[in-house]
Amino acid sequence: MSEQKITQDFIGFGLGLRTDHFEYILQHQPAIDWFEVLSENYLVAGGKPRYYLEAIAEQYPVVMHGVSMSIGSTDPLDMDYLKSLKKLSNDINPKWISDHICWTSIHGVNSHDLLPLPYTEETVKHVAERVKIAQDVLGRRLLLENVSSYLSYKDSTMDEWDFLSQVAEEADCLILLDINNIYVSARNHFFNPLDYLNKIDPRRVQQFHLAGHSDYGEYVIDTHDHDVPPSVWTLYQAALERFGPISTMIERDANIPDFPVLYQELLEAQKIAELTLPGHPALSQSSLAPMGAISPMSTNEDLIQDPYQLPSKKVAV
Amino acid sequence: MSQLRQTQQAFMQYLLSAKSDNNLVDIRERVSDQKGISADHRLQIYANAYRIRLKETMETDHQILGQYLGDELFDKLAIEYLDAHPSSATSLRQFCDNLPAFLRTDDFFCQYPILADIAQFERLLLAAFDGAESTRADFTDLQTLAPELWPDCSLRFHPSLQMFSCKSNAVESWQALKAETAPDAPYYQQQRYWALWRNSERLTQFESLNQSQYVLLTGFIEGNDFAHQCEAMLNWYDEQAAPMMVLQTLQSWFSKGIIRELVIT
Ligand SMILES: [Fe+2]
Numbered sequence: 001m002s003e004q005k006i007t008q009d010f011i012g013f014g015l016g017l018r019t020d021h022f023e024y025i026l027q028h029q030p031a032i033d034w035f036e037v038l039s040e041n042y043l044v045a046g047g048k049p050r051y052y053l054e055a056i057a058e059q060y061p062v063v064m065h066g067v068s069m070s071i072g073s074t075d076p077l078d079m080d081y082l083k084s085l086k087k088l089s090n091d092i093n094p095k096w097i098s099d100h101i102c103w104t105s106i107h108g109v110n111s112h113d114l115l116p117l118p119y120t121e122e123t124v125k126h127v128a129e130r131v132k133i134a135q136d137v138l139g140r141r142l143l144l145e146n147v148s149s150y151l152s153y154k155d156s157t158m159d160e161w162d163f164l165s166q167v168a169e170e171a172d173c174l175i176l177l178d179i180n181n182i183y184v185s186a187r188n189h190f191f192n193p194l195d196y197l198n199k200i201d202p203r204r205v206q207q208f209h210l211a212g213h214s215d216y217g218e219y220v221i222d223t224h225d226h227d228v229p230p231s232v233w234t235l236y237q238a239a240l241e242r243f244g245p246i247s248t249m250i251e252r253d254a255n256i257p258d259f260p261v262l263y264q265e266l267l268e269a270q271k272i273a274e275l276t277l278p279g280h281p282a283l284s285q286s287s288l289a290p291m292g293a294i295s296p297m298s299t300n301e302d303l304i305q306d307p308y309q310l311p312s313k314k315v316a317v
Numbered sequence: 318m319s320q321l322r323q324t325q326q327a328f329m330q331y332l333l334s335a336k337s338d339n340n341l342v343d344i345r346e347r348v349s350d351q352k353g354i355s356a357d358h359r360l361q362i363y364a365n366a367y368r369i370r371l372k373e374t375m376e377t378d379h380q381i382l383g384q385y386l387g388d389e390l391f392d393k394l395a396i397e398y399l400d401a402h403p404s405s406a407t408s409l410r411q412f413c414d415n416l417p418a419f420l421r422t423d424d425f426f427c428q429y430p431i432l433a434d435i436a437q438f439e440r441l442l443l444a445a446f447d448g449a450e451s452t453r454a455d456f457t458d459l460q461t462l463a464p465e466l467w468p469d470c471s472l473r474f475h476p477s478l479q480m481f482s483c484k485s486n487a488v489e490s491w492q493a494l495k496a497e498t499a500p501d502a503p504y505y506q507q508q509r510y511w512a513l514w515r516n517s518e519r520l521t522q523f524e525s526l527n528q529s530q531y532v533l534l535t536g537f538i539e540g541n542d543f544a545h546q547c548e549a550m551l552n553w554y555d556e557q558a559a560p561m562m563v564l565q566t567l568q569s570w571f572s573k574g575i576i577r578e579l580v581i582t
Binding site (some may be wrong): 048049068072074081106108111120122123126219 | 347448
């Protein structure tokens, strides 16, 4: 095993780019480090979403996140999809490209869901082989994200973390660790989330996801419609301790608040990183700045009247 | 067939027909019994998520159709459409592409042809929204063209341009619901025509056309030249009026930004 660093350097704290926020971002140019874009939303020829994406990608680093590669399916890999991803990546030049370690379609029918795989040697070989092909088409290492799951299969022979690690090792790909998904699956399958973190190779982790979920007591569903809860913040802290500063973003897909509200939540992620890794030089490169703190003219009174005064990109960098 | 493939087939079969117990048996045998909720409940989480996600896509893409139908009929439509047309596209954007055709041919819904018209109109609005970007030509491009070249001149249109035609008051009903007023009862008269496009401010617009304008526009879209289209207008206008009508109509299309470029063949 080579000791050479294969992950990209920390790029700071980002948010998912959502339609509701297009106008706000272009107008206010908030001081945020990067955006994650949902690839499938921009595979159309053009139009309004593409217009905004291209305008925003000119001003901010972006990463591409997909949901349709179906890397674990036993259908042939969708080469047209991979080529369209490649084309989009040529157009917007993302820092990296990710998808999930799951399957979504079979016999050409798409469930549009991130369905769990049985954790077997057979599946490791199958998925790793397909990741290699996808990486060849995309011309770069892919990031695979762990998904939330609600069931497990009788024929699984290993734990999820071993499965993810083995695929990553065999395919020589990278990992997007979704901290919320680890928490959700830990609750649904009764494992210790720290066992998960401790088994993942830090050399391969390039990004974290944070998100909220819906807690039904007996089980938890990954809904991305709530704030990040304390349980996930705590696990995030443990992940920072193990992996160091990792580029982090908050996912919000439903019940989407105004941009400044999400920004405030992202500041919380930054704060936890600074508390967990005090004085780490990488963290000081982030352009995130506390809201209202950038303008020397602003008084407390201003802040009360306009609680969502965001630092703009130009001022804060 | 590999174990993995068998599991995936059984899972998908279950998702596609979660109501029938027959399709539960196969996947149920493959799922572990764990602490906490039952295996059936665990599977049910996936079945619910599948249906909710696709129904939400229908609601988002066809908001006005949903209001026109009301909750009960929209639920019926969602269940039946999901069964008839499982998604085969990578993007949810295409999931409802078959909805107008489904409404036109389904035994129950085909009794109300306006439903397919409203659905089709909403899909064209989405297509205009997603169409590729391109430059737009100006009327002066035509004015500066030597008059002897005009007869051979044809047009290329903005990629967002969509044509729509129906016999019902679908568009009027769509407009009424959009303005949060009650639509008129459905009625069916002579064919009506519409053009939809995304303007230079990136807003989706539509406009009604009379039959001659519709024939003029579709003829140009098909690649006919100016001379050919002037002749086509003789069905409605005399020899003096036809070229004037074409010119005036073109001028308004240029100003609306729907013409991409002039082509001399
Ligand atoms: Fe995630």
